[in-house]
Amino acid sequence: xxxxxxxxxxxxxxxxxxxxxxxxxxxxxxxxxxxxxxxxxxxxxxxxxxxxxxxxxxxxxxxxxxxxxxxxxxxxxxxxxxxxxxxxxxxxxxxxxxxxxxxxxxxxxxxxxxxxxxxxxxxxxxxxxxxxxxxxxxxxxxxxxxxxxxxxxxxxxxxxxxxxxxxxxxxxxxxxxxxxxxxxxxxxxxxxxxxxxxxxxxxxxxxxxxxxxxxxxxxxxxxxxxxxxx
Amino acid sequence: xxxxxxxxxxxxxxxxxxxxxxxxxxxxxxxxxxxxxxxxxxxxxxxxxxxxxxxxxxxxxxxxxxxxxxxxxxxxxxxxxxxxxxxxxxxxxxxxxxxxxxxxxxxxxxxxxxxxxxxxxxxxxxxxxxxxxxxxxxxxxxxxxxxxxxxxxxxxxxxxxxxxxxxxxxxxxxxxxxxxxxxxxxxxxxxxxxxxxxxxxxxxxxxxxxxxxxxxxxxxxxxxxxxxxxxxxxxxxxxxxxxxxxxxxxxxxxxxxxxxxxxxxxxxxxxxxxxxxxxxxxxxxxxxxxxxxxxxxxxxxxxxxxxxxxxxxxxxxxxxxxxxxxxxxxxxxxxxxxxxxxxxxxxxxxxxxxxxxxxxxxxxxxxxxxxxxxxxxxxxxxxxxxxxxxxxxxxxxxxxxxxxxxxxxxxxxxxxxxxxxxxxxxxxxxxxxxxxxxx
Numbered sequence: 001x002x003x004x005x006x007x008x009x010x011x012x013x014x015x016x017x018x019x020x021x022x023x024x025x026x027x028x029x030x031x032x033x034x035x036x037x038x039x040x041x042x043x044x045x046x047x048x049x050x051x052x053x054x055x056x057x058x059x060x061x062x063x064x065x066x067x068x069x070x071x072x073x074x075x076x077x078x079x080x081x082x083x084x085x086x087x088x089x090x091x092x093x094x095x096x097x098x099x100x101x102x103x104x105x106x107x108x109x110x111x112x113x114x115x116x117x118x119x120x121x122x123x124x125x126x127x128x129x130x131x132x133x134x135x136x137x138x139x140x141x142x143x144x145x146x147x148x149x150x151x152x153x154x155x156x157x158x159x160x161x162x163x164x165x166x167x168x169x170x171x172x173x174x175x176x177x178x179x180x181x182x183x184x185x186x187x188x189x190x191x192x193x194x195x196x197x198x199x200x201x202x203x204x205x206x207x208x209x210x211x212x213x214x215x216x217x218x219x220x221x222x223x224x225x226x227x228x229x230x
Numbered sequence: 231x232x233x234x235x236x237x238x239x240x241x242x243x244x245x246x247x248x249x250x251x252x253x254x255x256x257x258x259x260x261x262x263x264x265x266x267x268x269x270x271x272x273x274x275x276x277x278x279x280x281x282x283x284x285x286x287x288x289x290x291x292x293x294x295x296x297x298x299x300x301x302x303x304x305x306x307x308x309x310x311x312x313x314x315x316x317x318x319x320x321x322x323x324x325x326x327x328x329x330x331x332x333x334x335x336x337x338x339x340x341x342x343x344x345x346x347x348x349x350x351x352x353x354x355x356x357x358x359x360x361x362x363x364x365x366x367x368x369x370x371x372x373x374x375x376x377x378x379x380x381x382x383x384x385x386x387x388x389x390x391x392x393x394x395x396x397x398x399x400x401x402x403x404x405x406x407x408x409x410x411x412x413x414x415x416x417x418x419x420x421x422x423x424x425x426x427x428x429x430x431x432x433x434x435x436x437x438x439x440x441x442x443x444x445x446x447x448x449x450x451x452x453x454x455x456x457x458x459x460x461x462x463x464x465x466x467x468x469x470x471x472x473x474x475x476x477x478x479x480x481x482x483x484x485x486x487x488x489x490x491x492x493x494x495x496x497x498x499x500x501x502x503x504x505x506x507x508x509x510x511x512x513x514x515x516x517x518x519x520x521x522x523x524x525x526x527x528x529x530x531x532x533x534x535x536x537x538x539x540x541x542x543x544x545x546x547x548x549x550x551x552x553x554x555x556x557x558x559x560x561x562x563x564x565x566x567x568x569x570x571x572x573x574x575x576x577x578x579x580x581x582x583x584x585x586x587x588x589x590x591x592x593x594x595x596x597x598x599x600x601x602x603x604x605x606x607x608x609x610x611x612x613x614x615x616x617x618x619x620x621x622x623x624x625x626x627x628x629x630x631x632x633x634x635x636x637x638x639x640x641x642x643x644x645x646x647x648x649x650x651x652x653x654x655x656x657x658x659x660x661x662x663x664x665x666x667x668x669x
Binding site (some may be wrong): 093133134187191 | 586
């Protein structure tokens with residue numbers, strides 16, 4: 001992983017010619033033809049999901065100290081990454097090192113990164129213990145009412161959401177797994193061979209198209225709160 | 231609670247009764263409650279592992295914990311993923327399956343609003359594995375650190391295993407009838423495989439490696455690791471049927487191979503092994519290992535291919551008391567066949583969806599008698615395509631492995647019926663295993 005990390009950092013930091021160096025490296029395989037065909041990239045005319053600044057600005061979630069935090073502030077950066085995880089899902093936990101790498105990559109380019117816990121049973125205490133144990137240094141938020149879950153139509157953890165803003169609209173550039181560590185529940189590779197989310201960050205930063213905007217997330221089902229209500 | 235459930239039922243009937251004709255075929259059965267049914271289902275089927283300090287990633291000991299992820303639990307059970315149990319046929323000890331009626335009950339409970347029933351919600355208790363008499367304790371002197379994720383540098387080799395040599399230094403032979411493994415980090419530990427060793431291989435490997443234990447390995451001379459049993463962490467002790475024992479020569483070591491899976495944080499591997507011995511006055515027969523193995527694997531990228539072990543024809547009658555499979559990660563399925571002298575063929579083990587991280591020794595509930603002249607063989611379906619999600623290499627690469635790596639084998643644990651056959655068994659078996667351990 002070290003080599004890949006270094007490579008991506010150099011891409012993300014240095015734009016322009018150095019970005020070319022990614023071609024043919026493991027980060028670049030994401031754009032191979034078969035990949036693109038298999039997951040059907042956004043075709044022209046299929047707009048990416050967008051959300052207005054005004055709407056997303058409403059989203060305030062409590063962090064582990066209880067303070068309300070906005071995720072999509074008016075005066076914040078134009079890149080926001082949300083990682084939905086849980087404290088107990090083994091698939092989410094196995095992704096923690098990759099979450100830290102992604103956080104580093106996002107921080108380097110000036111974006112904001114949030115961890116969000118959507119599981120009903122997660123408390124501020126359990127989330128902060130989890131973050132401490134696993135050295136998560138980004139803001140960790142709780143979504144006990146599953147507001148963001150509904151907004152993003154999230155169904156499982158872990159899933160990452162990468163959004164960028166232009167003018168007053170946010171576009172969901174990518175949603176899905178961080179990488180290909182898990183093909184499905186119980187089918188785990190020893191190590192991921194594709195870093196989907198980090199690749200998307202570098203594509204965004206270098207102004208290249210993001211070929212695959214959505215991949216099926218693999219993980220633990222989010223039990224919906226207030227079942228029965230529409 | 232009963233009143234509440236009734237009330238909801240009545241209400242539903244009332245509402246639907248007004249708008250549409252009443253459904254006659256939908257019986258208005260009250261959902262089962264946590265206290266009367268669901269708690270005990272979860273307790274027997276899941277809580278042995280899903281309790282604090284156990285192998286499962288979260289506890290399912292309370293009604294809240296189950297209710298808060300009920301849909302996911304049902305999904306995972308229906309996918310056949312939980313409780314973990316690989317064999318399709320056969321009747322084995324620790325058989326962890328869940329009848330469809332119990333799954334429907336859990337679903338009905340969730341759909342019915344997860345009622346608790348009478349009294350306060352029952353807190354479930356993790357069962358303690360039956361009476362184990364600890365005669366010997368072996369403990370790692372220090373911990374080995376399991377990294378937070380696998381080291382990608384090891385891709386094509388066997389990874390995420392750590393060998394440990396436990397000196398026994400027994401001054402007299404031992405008769406071991408059960409092995410218990412106590413994991414220091416139960417959520418990271420997957421499989422422990424054992425081999426009693428008189429060759430000093432374990433010591434040698436241990437001395438050469440500056441850490442506690444040694445990387446990889448675990449085969450002791452000609453004896454493959456797993457020859458003396460394998461335990462899936464959380465699945466209970468490895469116990470031979472009454473009347474059988476693992477013979478341990480004097481001056482032995484126990485070589486153990488621990489297979490772990492990084493959990494995303496650094497964990498400690500500092501295992502304890504306990505041995506239970508056959509009481510002095512009890513008659514018992516020695517259990518010997520017999521390899522059904524493929525010595526060499528050569529498979530090109532993007533190829534799917536079945537390998538079958540050398541056929542072993544038993545020279546004397548034996549009782550089969552265990553089957554311990556081991557196969558590289560690209561193995562999709564494996565099976566073991568016995569062809570009796572009459573020509574009748576019987577599948578004695580079938581694993582349709584192999585998972586390297588869920589293997590264990592399968593102990594038939596009653597030993598299987600195999601008469602002289604019976605042929606045994608194991609088959610392995612390998613899928614070395616890039617699409618196989620368990621292929622550690624993506625894209626797939628050609629795999630060439632052999633010699634002592636024990637890439638594909640099922641160890642049959644057997645005991646000779648006649649003492650005379652046991653006398654010649656070891657020499658006969660060693661001739662067979664030379665072929666794959668020293669090709």
